[in-house]
Amino acid sequence: MKRMFAAVAAVGLALTISACSAPSGGSDAATSGDDGTKTIGVVALVATDALNAAVIKGVTAVAEENGWEVHVTDTNGSVEAANAAMITYSTTQKMDAIAVMAFQTPALQAGLQSAQAADIPVVSWGGELGAGVVATTSARQVGQDSIDALLEDFGEEGSIMALTYHTGVLCLYRGYAFDDTVAPLTSLDITRNEVAIPGQVEDGTRYTSAWLASNPEGSGPLAVWGAWDEPAIGAVAALQQAGRDDVWVYSINGGPQALQAVKDGTIRQVVWQDGEQEGELMMQAAIDYLADPTGWDQQSFDVPGVVVTAENIDEFLAEHPDALNP
Template sequence: MKTKHILAAALAVGALVLSGCAAAEADPSDDGGGGEEKTLGIVALVATDALNAAVIEGATEAAEAEGWNVVVTDTQGSADKANSAMTAFSTTQKVDAILVSAFASSSIGAGLQSATAAGIPVVSWGGELIDGIVATTSAQKVGEDSVNAMLDDFGDTGEVLALTYHTGVLCLYRGIAFDAEMEGHPDIAVTANEVAIPGQVEDGTAFTAAWLASHPADGTPYAIWGAWDEPGLGAIAAINQAGRDDVKVYSINGAPGALQAVKDGTMTQIIWQDGFKEGQELFQAVLDSEAAGDEWEPVTIDVPGVLVDSSTIEQFLTDHPDALS
């Protein structure tokens, strides 16, 4: 696994937020030994989020190794911007493949239509396999892993605040997994709040502060489950501000800040997702689908998550020395 320089990737891609779209320039003479240089267009849900940045970095490294150029558009969570970006990639920019990050396939119909009309293969990080998408990654399994690990640690009674986000497809399916698993635990009361992007950290703090005010420390087991790291980090801020030490926090992704929180003891548990590897495998699916032509069968790529808590954090950081950088 090569989760390297994730923060650097996030900061580099963060510059794209200002312009909305930017290209990673490559040497025109370097075409990977083929003919005209090809281009991969990446449509990111939130390019500065650490896991999104890891997927972008993995796909970019794999593409550049094959002599491809890479262009990234940061949509800041907007499906309309995602469709516009895919349409631009398919018509005016005429890229050779498109990677869509964390949007439900049903929300990018216009973009898919443009790509299909132009004969451009589309791979999706977390989206459903529908016509026009040649490969995707599994979005629900990591949610199931997270909720089951939380329940193993938390137990069968208490109260849980869920910080959800149903616009992004990864978080949508994580939320579906959460709801399905919690149905089998009637002695756990669940409060759900939907956070927004932008503002996910601030919403995590605000929703948690309000929830804590109505859930005083009285011996009841309390927990907060974040559909991804940033709302969970906002929750930790509210817990610290309230001076509480009776609330556990669970999350998914494994951004540097969240891993540091596990190390510090303020985050109870994370399911770490290997976005870098997923990005690489999605680009490889582009190459494989091109080589197979009409014989290609759409595939779902499943990269398992890794449980990180106080008992495993040191070994995890030994195995992944760049995870905190």
């Protein structure tokens, strides 16, 4: 655990009291505790997404250090599937803890009630604190980091298309940060398009193509902001298809494909989120809660993002050599 605590100290962890595939028959049919091994059930928004995968990797690292097993269900963005997975983890599989990723807490009442009835703690990635949730990570911080860095780079005049996703709580709060920050900037023309999961890359391409038609080359400063990498990568595809190089693309998460796009110059800037560290913090919170439930206070972990551009990507990759090949 020394690596995790050193990382926390480095970013100055803030603790507060507040807070982007339906289960395939359950990705794990095993029940918990048959041999005394503790288990955690992870309810992923999209398990194949690079940032989701990084969080799961962090959860798994701390779990294995402490002798736990990890079971993962990929919900592919479905709230119904998330609730069903939590109920299964609480009843049939009898997990010792549950980690839920990027869903709004009020939408998980059925799952949370099942976990509470079984006295199983829930930790949330990017969700809100609520009854049954013992710890969460901030959903808004990297969104604020992104829009602040965008405006510093792009300026406060021109047209920006935002590719948003309000079902996932990380992207919801990133969208709140975007909206609150640009609201007073009347010199910015903002277009918003809501993408779907699945289909987030394709929607990014489709919306960008339509937006380009009404924002021709030479019409002024132009940018696309993606609430996470995949719609932004779709936007890059649309720009390449149209032969346009006058639109700057901004994104959040910093998965391998987005970082490579920064190296290639097709994404202007990405805010890298340290999902692995956040997963470590979530898992450790579950372990610490179970060690002393009566002495536990609900916690929210605030881990800042890292702004990655063409100017600093080589330095970033030297510090994070696994970022392109996790």
